Amino acid sequence: MIYVISGLTASGKSNAAIKLAQEIDAEIISADSVAVYKQLNIGSAKPTEYEQSLVRHHLINILDYKDSYSVADFQEQARDKIVEITNRGKQVIVVGGTGLYIKALLYDYRFEKENNQNYERFESNEVLYKELMSKDPIEAKKIHPNNRKRVIRALASYDYHGLTRSELTKNRQDKQIINAKVYFLYADREHIYERINQRVLEMFESGLEEEVIELYKQDRELFNYNSLQSIGYREFERYFNEEIDKSELISDIQRNTRRFAKRQMTWFKHQQPSTWIDIENENPVEVILKDSVQFE
Numbered sequence: 001m002i003y004v005i006s007g008l009t010a011s012g013k014s015n016a017a018i019k020l021a022q023e024i025d026a027e028i029i030s031a032d033s034v035a036v037y038k039q040l041n042i043g044s045a046k047p048t049e050y051e052q053s054l055v056r057h058h059l060i061n062i063l064d065y066k067d068s069y070s071v072a073d074f075q076e077q078a079r080d081k082i083v084e085i086t087n088r089g090k091q092v093i094v095v096g097g098t099g100l101y102i103k104a105l106l107y108d109y110r111f112e113k114e115n116n117q118n119y120e121r122f123e124s125n126e127v128l129y130k131e132l133m134s135k136d137p138i139e140a141k142k143i144h145p146n147n148r149k150r151v152i153r154a155l156a157s158y159d160y161h162g163l164t165r166s167e168l169t170k171n172r173q174d175k176q177i178i179n180a181k182v183y184f185l186y187a188d189r190e191h192i193y194e195r196i197n198q199r200v201l202e203m204f205e206s207g208l209e210e211e212v213i214e215l216y217k218q219d220r221e222l223f224n225y226n227s228l229q230s231i232g233y234r235e236f237e238r239y240f241n242e243e244i245d246k247s248e249l250i251s252d253i254q255r256n257t258r259r260f261a262k263r264q265m266t267w268f269k270h271q272q273p274s275t276w277i278d279i280e281n282e283n284p285v286e287v288i289l290k291d292s293v294q295f296e
Contacts, residue, residue, distance in 0.1 A: 002082060002092040002178065003288065006031075006102055006268065007185030007277075008261045010195040014047050016185065016284040017095040021055040023289060027085045029078050030059045031096025031105065034230045037065045039215060042208040043232030045199070058085075065215070065227045068153070072111035075104045082178070094180070099267035102182065108175045111168075121152050131155060136164040144234070148224050181291070182274035185284055186265065193258050200254045203232065209246075212236045231256045 003026070005017045017028050030036075034044035038061045046060055058081045063069060078094065085092050096102060103109065121128055129145040135158045143150045158164060186192070212233060216222050223229070223237040232253055239249040268274055275291065277284045 002094060002180045003292075004031075004094045004102055004106070004180050004182040004274075005185065005284070005288075006095075006097055006099070006182060006272075006274065007279075008187070008192050008264050009097055009257055010192060010199045010261075011097075011185035011187065011279055012284070013095050013097060013185055014045075014051065016288075017093050018047070018051055018055050019285045020288055021091075021093050023285065024091050024292075026091035026093045027056040027058065029081050029085075029092060029094045030057060031074065031078065031094050031098065031101040032060075033069055033071075033074070033098065033101070034227065034233075035060045036063045036069050037061070037067075037227050038063065039065045040211075040227060040230075040233065042203050042206050042211050043230070045203070045232075063227075065222075066225055068149075068226055070111075071100055071104050074101055075109065075111070078105050079178075097264055099264065099272055103272055106176050106178045106180050106182075108177050121155070125151070128152065128155065132158075136166075139165045144229060146224070147226065147229055150226055150229070182272060183284065183288055184268050184272075184274040184276045185279050186276055187278065187280050191280060192261055196257045196261060197254045200232075200250060200257065204250060208232070209236075216240060231260055 003020065003024075005013050005020070007013050020026065021028055030046070032044065032046070034040055035046040036059060037044070040046075047057060052060070059074070059077060082092050094102070094105065104111075123131075125146050125148050128148065128151050129140065129143075132140040132143070132151050132155055136154060139154050140151075143154065145151070154165070157168070187195070212222075215228075216236075223234065228234060235249055235252045235256065238244045238252075239246070244252065268276075275287075277287050
């Protein structure tokens with residue numbers, strides 16, 4: 001059996017996973033679409049070098065920010081890592097707050113192959129986005145109109161399959177095929193929002209602004225990459241364009257993170273069976289260790 005520690009943003013998932021791994025001789029697989037990028041450190045809230053030295057981590061710092069990464073990529077790589085780790089006699093802990101990643105890993109989700117041929121488009125971003133809105137409006141709403149790469153990729157998928165992304169994923173089966181126990185860390189809204197706001201402030205104190213500025217100096221097309229459309233990074237585009245000041249930038253990141261936490265709560269309530277742990281009143285590691293005795 002593998003352990004999955006998920007939960008709300010800023011609920012202490014990584015810290016709990018490291019402590020649990022030390023107790024049960026486990027290695028950690030990161031289920032985070034931003035932590036995979038080498039250059040995105042502070043905004044991704046990935047474990048520090050010291051934390052990674054305590055327990056072996058996987059699927060962190062494996063890509064350049066220009067590379068694309070999908071839930072299908074994660075599913076394949078994480079399943080391979082589970083086999084690799086267990087073959088070495090270690091236990092496995094998967095850590096991440098994105099429900100779709102967790103479900104794709106554990107359940108019988110099958111992803112259609114994309115068209116790998118070069119798919120060039122020369123129209124303006126506005127024209128391309130309007131075309132995507134007409135062909136696949138649900139997918140279009142998930143993408144920023146100026147994220148040219150993602151818009152083109154979505155159009156390529158539609159033209160290749162003749163189906164929307166929603167139609168392509170209808171072959172997902174709600175059947176768990178990996179033996180795992182999922183834990184969801186949470187707290188009441190006021191408490192978790194306070195933790196989120198504080199964590200964003202700590203990110204800026206740790207050099208988040210400097211991290212993004214350095215990348216922007218090297219690449220003015222920075223915000224066209226999928227990796228930079230994640231919360232904590234995408235908000236900087238308006239800041240660099242002088243549409244907002246620093247206080248508004250911080251506020252935007254805090255607000256978007258709180259909204260993401262709300263979506264996490266909704267997803268796990270309705271989509272993913274899990275054991276919920278109240279971090280205000282319970283020690284997650286103690287709860288998981290006690291619970292695991294029942295499955296030995």
